[in-house]
Amino acid sequence: MNYTRTGARVPSRATRVKAATRHFSPRHTAQVTDLDDIDLNLLRIFHQLMIERRVSAVAESLGMSQPAVSGALKRLREVLKDDLFLRTARGMQPTPLAEQLAEPVASAIDTLRNAIARPGPFDPMTARRNFMLSLTDIGEIYFLPPLLARLDERAPGIDLSTARNSIRDLKDEMESGRVDAAIGLLPQLQGRFFRQRLFRQPYVLAMRRGHPLARKKKITTTDFSAAEHVVVLASGTGHGEVDRTLERKRIARRVRLTVPHFVGVGHILEASDLVATLPERMAQRIAKPFGLHYLPHPVKLPEASIDLFWHARMQRDPGHQWFRRQIVELFTDRRE
Numbered sequence: 001m002n003y004t005r006t007g008a009r010v011p012s013r014a015t016r017v018k019a020a021t022r023h024f025s026p027r028h029t030a031q032v033t034d035l036d037d038i039d040l041n042l043l044r045i046f047h048q049l050m051i052e053r054r055v056s057a058v059a060e061s062l063g064m065s066q067p068a069v070s071g072a073l074k075r076l077r078e079v080l081k082d083d084l085f086l087r088t089a090r091g092m093q094p095t096p097l098a099e100q101l102a103e104p105v106a107s108a109i110d111t112l113r114n115a116i117a118r119p120g121p122f123d124p125m126t127a128r129r130n131f132m133l134s135l136t137d138i139g140e141i142y143f144l145p146p147l148l149a150r151l152d153e154r155a156p157g158i159d160l161s162t163a164r165n166s167i168r169d170l171k172d173e174m175e176s177g178r179v180d181a182a183i184g185l186l187p188q189l190q191g192r193f194f195r196q197r198l199f200r201q202p203y204v205l206a207m208r209r210g211h212p213l214a215r216k217k218k219i220t221t222t223d224f225s226a227a228e229h230v231v232v233l234a235s236g237t238g239h240g241e242v243d244r245t246l247e248r249k250r251i252a253r254r255v256r257l258t259v260p261h262f263v264g265v266g267h268i269l270e271a272s273d274l275v276a277t278l279p280e281r282m283a284q285r286i287a288k289p290f291g292l293h294y295l296p297h298p299v300k301l302p303e304a305s306i307d308l309f310w311h312a313r314m315q316r317d318p319g320h321q322w323f324r325r326q327i328v329e330l331f332t333d334r335r336e
Contacts (some may be wrong), residue, residue, distance in 0.1 A: 053091035185238035199333035
């Protein structure tokens with residue numbers, strides 16, 4: 001499988017351990033005189049605090065009492081000679097040193113977890129498991145029906161839950177394991193994430209079949225600017241590049257309606273003379289049910305790259321590997 005680590009070449013395990021531990025050597029962190037001063041359990045609590053930002057949540061996640069978590073944080077503060085986290089109305093906020101240590105600590109914990117783990121065999125026909133998959137509303141329309149059919153056939157005990165790609169803390173949710181994987185145009189997922197390209201797709205211009213523009217073989221930029229548009233502000237995704245490209249090219253349009261999600265666009269176009277810029281595969285999926293027509297976009301827009309993302313902590317999990325393989329088999333454009 002040709003997947004890549006986002007943001008950088010995937011390092012060897014030895015390189016990752018070396019990179020993670022050198023941040024705690026006397027040369028890099030003046031507050032620590034010896035690596036022996038650092039208890040691994042303290043680092044686990046530090047890592048969980050970076051994710052949860054609340055002592056009570058960390059205690060629940062790690063099966064500890066709140067006083068035990070507070071005591072561990074006190075010991076780590078003494079060793080590192082830094083507050084590390086400051087209590088605010090929004091929870092425990094990390095200091096600059098804590099921010100500096102977050103990535104190497106997380107990487108070291110992942111490395112040790114993967115080195116120690118001895119996962120058993122995964123039998124999809126008998127397995128009982130729920131995968132949390134983060135998708136946009138477009139993704140739910142496009143990916144879920146074929147994926148559910150595949151699970152019914154090959155893994156009847158596997159259940160799915162979905163979360164929105166637009167959730168503010170998607171990166172944290174995946175780092176903590178609450179979200180197993182994400183599909184979409186997600187440039188914010190960098191660092192300790194792996195990525196598998198599924199396909200690239202152009203944008204098209206969609207409208208109802210009886211729309212005056214639907215009779216044209218080719219739509220011009222003049223037609224585009226004169227039309228009335230419904231625009232989707234899909235927060236947490238890369239689809240905002242469409243608007244930025246139009247601004248750079250100084251192409252104006254009348255935005256009659258703005259909505260936060262793609263899911264209602266089919267109904268809106270069906271009942272109005274509005275037009276919409278949509279990813280091609282979404283237009284293909286909703287054209288017949290809503291009586292829509294779509295044409296090549298008159299503006300040269302960047303293609304949308306749709307990828308499957310997962311965190312490094314799930315890389316060697318047999319069940320997760322099987323789940324990823326089903327997604328890749330179903331949706332990868334073999335030209336990629």
